[in-house]
Amino acid sequence: MNLEEIYKSKIVTAKQAAEKVKSGNRVVIGHAVGEPTAVIDAMVANCEAYENVEILHMVAMNKAEYAKPGMEKHFTHNSLFVGGNTREAVSSGRANFTPCYFSEVPSLFKGKLPVDVALIQVTQPDEHGYCSYGVSNDYTKPSADCAKLIIAEVNNQMPRTMGDSFIHVSEIDYIVEYNHPIVELNPPKIGDVEKAIGEHCASLVEDGSTLQLGIGAIPDAVLLFLKDKKNLGIHSEMISDGVVELVEAGVITGKAKTLHTGKIVVTFLMGTKRLYDFADNNPMVEMYPVDYVNDPTVIMKNSKMISINSCVQVDFMGQIASESVGLKQISGVGGQVDFIRGSNMCKDGKSIIAMASTAAHGTISKILPLLDGGSAVTTGRNDVNYVVTEYGVAQLKGENLKDRARALINIAHPDFRPSLIKEWEKRFKAKF
Structure with missing residues (x-):
């Protein structure tokens, strides 16, 4: 198959992608404004199909509904950096917090916390079949590098960034096409x-x-x-x-x-x-x-x-x-x-x-x-x-x-x- 055929063969809906996640899986979600929001929402909608899915994440910029009350049977959120959307879940005991230096997170994925599923957001592939991780490389790329299953949300509004920031379309297991603006943070007030x-x-x-x-x-x-x-x-x-x-x-x-x-x-x-x-x-x-x-x-x-x-x-x-x-x-x-x-x-x-x-x-x-x-x-x-x-x-x-x-x-x-x-x-x- 050529690159276009390889790409098209991997396309699924967000609902179909969510169904690839199984009970007991450890799922790593792309970081911060690089969250694959359509797939996360589909997982939450599919929650009754799961038991004890562990979700690892740092700063959650989306709704983090997997950490809401009533989700305990289906999801366990293991936070590596507590953000505003997950703070209450950690303080109430519904979610866990794991202390670690940011630089050491990739080594955890290779050892103590092996990754079953990496949920990532990337650019459309270039003419050579490479997708860029865009705004979130950090632990997102290392999580995909060692995951058993990679589900990628492809967004044509994701900026294409350089460096060691690419994944080839052939390495991705399932693709969800979902085009949307990247979450923006308004500049803070400086007093x-x-x-x-x-x-x-x-x-x-x-x-x-x-x-x-x-x-x-x-x-x-x-x-x-x-x-x-x-x-x-x-x-x-x-x-x-x-x-x-x-x-x-x-x-x-x-x-x-x-x-x-x-x-x-x-x-x-x-x-x-x-x-x-x-x-x-x-x-x-x-x-x-x-x-x-x-x-x-x-x-x-x-x-x-x-x-x-x-x-x-x-x-x-x-x-x-x-x-x-x-x-x-x-x-x-x-x-x-x-x-x-x-x-x-x-x-x-x-x-x-x-x-x-x-x-x-x-x-x-x-x-x-x-x-x-x-x-x-x-x-x-x-x-x-x-x-x-x-x-x-x-x-x-x-x-x-x-x-x-x-x-x-x-x-x-x-x-x-x-x-x-x-x-x-x-x-x-x-x-x-």
Whole structure:
């Protein structure tokens, strides 16, 4: 058969694809905005045919109805990163949470958590029969690489991304054609606090630096203050729309990168159509699996590597809690530790934790003597380097406990400094 015949022979409806999933299967769903929504909806509609189907996923951007009340007999959701649509299911005990570094997820699929079915979303095949994973390479490609069964949703609106981001149509078992816009995330509102944090972070960025940025108001605010920099590069878990503006302004060129010179290296995309259009068939943007992009020994090869991540709380010792509030799991480690360690291993690198000084409309300090009871330590005190709030920069690496606690208090919100100083003096038996 020629390529066209091979392709057509694999086409099924979403309902027919869902029927290929069997009770007891472990099903990995493509990540974030790369979810194959038609097949997921068909599985939920077919739920009475299943018992104990385990669904592995990280950030669920669709409805996540497999984790809703009443689905327990049919589906068990095993979350590798708790998102807004699955948070309640995990906290109520209907779903499970498995802690892991993002970079290690592919190795779990090859060992501890073998994949029965990979549900992926890809582009239409090119003239050589290759489909691109588009916006979601990360663990999606590795899951398909080792799955017993691959069901692909082919979407003609999926951007075609470059790098190690392709699967040949002959490797796919079943194809569901479903054309729809990729889910968009509207840019966050950037207020005065975020702008101040962004400016402080930007002061640590030198010309020729390679950046890792997350998503949200703080990373976007950092980008606002980089417009006078030269030859910045990107090696990041993901990027959002702000990067596009700096590429167009000639700030991000990648010319100074020592790894993948001239390329923006990422593992998944999340933003608006502007970002997806920018990445489509753009040889500057290269997508690779997460066990490469987030590998600290790969990250460290970028000169002047700077990682910028956020957190929920930091205590006097410099312990960072980014994924839970007390015993409540609200997200996951993601790539934070991967990039902090990679940046720290780079001889001229810098790792930054950036956060607002308060939470809950200014009623709670995010700098505390102790983390809330039960909170998971995401980044240990031995890994933390810079902490930034709207009030300044605290460098903790190489500082003793007394001095790092003092530096953190100096960038805490002024309303909380007196009580923090009191706790500091009590702990360290000294005058602040």
